[in-house]
Amino acid sequence: MLEFIFLFLIVAAGTGGELCVSHAMKTLGEVHDFSPSALLEFVWRAARVGWMWIGIAFMTLAFFSLLAMLSMENVSFVVPVTALSYAAGAIGATLFLREKIGTQRWLGVLVVCIGVTLVWLSRR
C-alpha cells in the first residue's frame, strides 16, 4: 500500500511540478547566451517567477517520495514504474500548457509507455 501512495506522489507531484517549472520557463523565453554571467542572470530571473517555486515545492515532495520508494525497492523497478508520468505529462501539457501534440508524438508517447510496461513486467 505504501508503495502505491509513494508512486502516486512521485507521478502526480513530479508531473505537476514539471508542468509548473515548464510554464515558468516559457515565460522567461529561449536562452541564447550560455556564458556564466548570462546563466546566473537567467537563474536570478527564474527565481523571481512564482510558478517556479510552486513547481520546486511539488518536485521536492516527489523527490522525498522517490527516496522512500528507493529504500523499499530496487532502482530497476522504481525508475520504470515512475514512467507513468509520461501519460500524465502529455495530458497535462495539452490541458495546461496548451502544447499542440500531433498524432505522431502521441504515438511515440504510447510506444514509450508500452516499453515501460514491459520493463515493469520483467520484475516478475
Added chain:
Amino acid sequence: MKDSPGLHLKTYIFLLFIVLFAPLGNVLLGKGMKSIGSARDWEPQELLNILVRIFTSGYIWLGIACLLAFFVAYMLVLTWADYSYVQPASAFSYLVVAVLGLWLLGEKVNLLRWTGIAVICLGVFIVGHTHPRTTEKT
C-alpha cells in the same frame, strides 16, 4: 514559426546531458537509500533519524548533484522545446539506468527488460522526428 540557428543540434546536446545525469543520480540515490534502509514504524523519531542519515550520506549528495545537473539542463531545454517533446525523449534514461544497474549495482537485466528498453527507444525515435516546438515563442 522561425527557429533559432541550430535548434535541433542544441536540443540533442541538452537531451544527452539529461539522459546521462538523471539515471546516474537515481542509481546513486538507490545505493544510498539501500544502505540507509526503509522506515518500519513511521514514527517521528524514526523518520528524523532517517532524515539525518539521508543528509549525511555521500551517495545521496552525489546523487543530488547529478540530479541538479540534470535539472539545470532540463530547465534550459524547456525554454525553447515543448515539455511533451522533452519528457518522452528523456526515456533513453531507461537504457542508461539498466546499463548502470548492471555495471555499478550488479543488477540482473533479463531479456524482457531489454525488450522493454528497445521499445522505449523506438518510442523516443518516433518522438524525435516531431518538431521540438509546437507553440509560438513568447
